[in-house]
Amino acid sequence: MKRVAMVVCAIFLGLGLARPAAAVTVTRVVSAGGIEAWLVEDHSSPILSMIFSFDGGAALDPSGKEGLATMVAHLLDEGAGDLKSQDFQSRLDDLAASFTAKADDDALRGEVKTTTANRAAAFDLVRLALTRPRFDPDAVERVRGQLVAELARQQGEPSVVAQRAFAAMVFGQHPYGRPAEGTPAGLAAITVADLKDWVGQRFGRDHLIIGVAGDITAAELGPLLDTAFGDLPASVADASVSDTEPGAPGRVVVLRRQIPQSVAVFGEPGVKRDDPDWYAAFVMNSILGGGGFSSRLTNEVRVKRGLAYGAASYLIPNDHAALIEGEVATRNERMADSLAVIKREWQRMADDGVTAEELADAKTYLNGSFPLQMDGTASIARLLVVVQRDHLGIDYFDRRASLINAVSVDDVHRVARRLLHADQIAVVVVGYPAGVEASGQ
Numbered sequence: 001m002k003r004v005a006m007v008v009c010a011i012f013l014g015l016g017l018a019r020p021a022a023a024v025t026v027t028r029v030v031s032a033g034g035i036e037a038w039l040v041e042d043h044s045s046p047i048l049s050m051i052f053s054f055d056g057g058a059a060l061d062p063s064g065k066e067g068l069a070t071m072v073a074h075l076l077d078e079g080a081g082d083l084k085s086q087d088f089q090s091r092l093d094d095l096a097a098s099f100t101a102k103a104d105d106d107a108l109r110g111e112v113k114t115t116t117a118n119r120a121a122a123f124d125l126v127r128l129a130l131t132r133p134r135f136d137p138d139a140v141e142r143v144r145g146q147l148v149a150e151l152a153r154q155q156g157e158p159s160v161v162a163q164r165a166f167a168a169m170v171f172g173q174h175p176y177g178r179p180a181e182g183t184p185a186g187l188a189a190i191t192v193a194d195l196k197d198w199v200g201q202r203f204g205r206d207h208l209i210i211g212v213a214g215d216i217t218a219a220e221l222g223p224l225l226d227t228a229f230g231d232l233p234a235s236v237a238d239a240s241v242s243d244t245e246p247g248a249p250g251r252v253v254v255l256r257r258q259i260p261q262s263v264a265v266f267g268e269p270g271v272k273r274d275d276p277d278w279y280a281a282f283v284m285n286s287i288l289g290g291g292g293f294s295s296r297l298t299n300e301v302r303v304k305r306g307l308a309y310g311a312a313s314y315l316i317p318n319d320h321a322a323l324i325e326g327e328v329a330t331r332n333e334r335m336a337d338s339l340a341v342i343k344r345e346w347q348r349m350a351d352d353g354v355t356a357e358e359l360a361d362a363k364t365y366l367n368g369s370f371p372l373q374m375d376g377t378a379s380i381a382r383l384l385v386v387v388q389r390d391h392l393g394i395d396y397f398d399r400r401a402s403l404i405n406a407v408s409v410d411d412v413h414r415v416a417r418r419l420l421h422a423d424q425i426a427v428v429v430v431g432y433p434a435g436v437e438a439s440g441q
Helices: 068-075 085-094 119-131 137-154 158-171 184-189 192-202 218-229 278-290 296-303 332-352 356-373 377-389 396-405 409-419
Strands: 008-014 020-030 036-041 047-055 098-103 107-115 208-214 252-256 261-269 311-317 322-331 426-431
Touching: 020 218, 036 218, 036 377, 047 119, 047 218, 047 377, 068 098, 068 107, 068 137, 068 192, 085 119, 098 119, 107 119, 107 377, 119 218, 137 184, 137 192, 158 252, 158 261, 158 322, 158 426, 208 218, 208 377, 261 332, 278 296, 278 311, 278 322, 278 332, 278 356, 278 396, 278 409, 296 311, 296 322, 296 332, 322 332, 332 409, 332 426, 356 396, 356 409
Parallel strands: 036 208, 252 426
Antiparallel strands: 008 020, 020 036, 047 107, 047 208, 098 107, 261 322, 261 426, 311 322
16 A cells, blocks of 8 residues: 655644644645545544535536536435435434535535544445435435425525525626526426436546545545545546626616515625735725624624614635625615615725724734634534635645735725725615615616
């Protein structure tokens, strides 16, 4: 057997400028079969979590079969190999293990949690699910029905309706304009052959990213990686999605619903994760609307005026397009005023930038809150996958605080001028907002 290759770096979970509270080591593990994973060992309890991700998600769904990737994900634990659905679930229960999968626009991700004693058997179930999924007709129809029912339920959630309408408006015919969860017609059209073809076309080792955290060593993990993923094809054909730029600048869409509270989703083009301005935009957005109760939007909309419970903004760096997006929910008669305040703060950030005090507070918040994202093995494994997908480097956790701390007042102002244009914000409102009228094309 080949030796397990390891590259080690330390993650310091420090709060602000305080001394590091803990140090966690990230190990690059390469199995004898050449399968790579990043590992954080934690032997404090006999459990481990594994997150795996295959590039290519719902954006690759064929036209007319929207929801294919999501349906594959939901069926992976519905029987594999000789185990029918109930047998597969019973086996998971016997092992005190969990296995779930979900598809978004850019990837299909699976999550496995198991005990130390049962990890070999749990990883073997992963092998079966990825290489020999059954897609039995009864399971397919049951899951199809569940997904269609969930889509119907979500039509009663104004925030979901607003999010999907906003995506459709700014992305148009691009795959990002479709819901990753699919459509009733798309789900109805999916066949068992479609499901099998999707697995064969997407589950290749060259598209695989793995993060593991918990009670296992690098030497122990290597053979288990070969167990779970060694039977997958070494490569699958690349399937591309075109890059796009969000559109509909300045457009306002109002979807009238007889409900007492309106929900608005708004935004404009943002920055991708590999953009040189990412960290400046990240800090800027924290001050604008991503920093919770300390952000300008919450302060101006909620604290000073009591217009809404809160307003937030966030960066969405998808693989093929990026947004800076936000959301606010309030009573119908207060929506127009809420949007006016949000647009004013949007423009004020572009015109005036931020103060040195705001910048310092944002850096303290962003660096101090980061360790809270590592509150368990699953959270850590998930972050390991994100860092790999975004090509941030195994030393990213060491460098993250310094990258944020390097952002200056001038950097924030420059990126705010680049990204924020109040007159170009696209808006979708769901409800019956007084004083808000549709506009634009």
